[in-house]
Amino acid sequence: MAKRMPRFRLEYWREGDWFVGRLPQVPGVFSQGASLDELEENIRDAYQLMMDE
Numbered sequence: 001m002a003k004r005m006p007r008f009r010l011e012y013w014r015e016g017d018w019f020v021g022r023l024p025q026v027p028g029v030f031s032q033g034a035s036l037d038e039l040e041e042n043i044r045d046a047y048q049l050m051m052d053e
Helices: 036-052
Strands: 011-015 018-022 030-033
Touching: 018 036, 030 036
Parallel strands: none
Antiparallel strands: 011 018, 018 030
């Protein structure tokens, strides 16, 4: 059974052609993506990597 990611607020902004974001409630979780959908997927991956350590 897959673990569900808790709900967090995603703060994001544009830097050139990229969307950059962070989870303010989880220090150290930052990512970027070419679209908002890609950013959300990358943030989930970054969060999961941090939790697996």
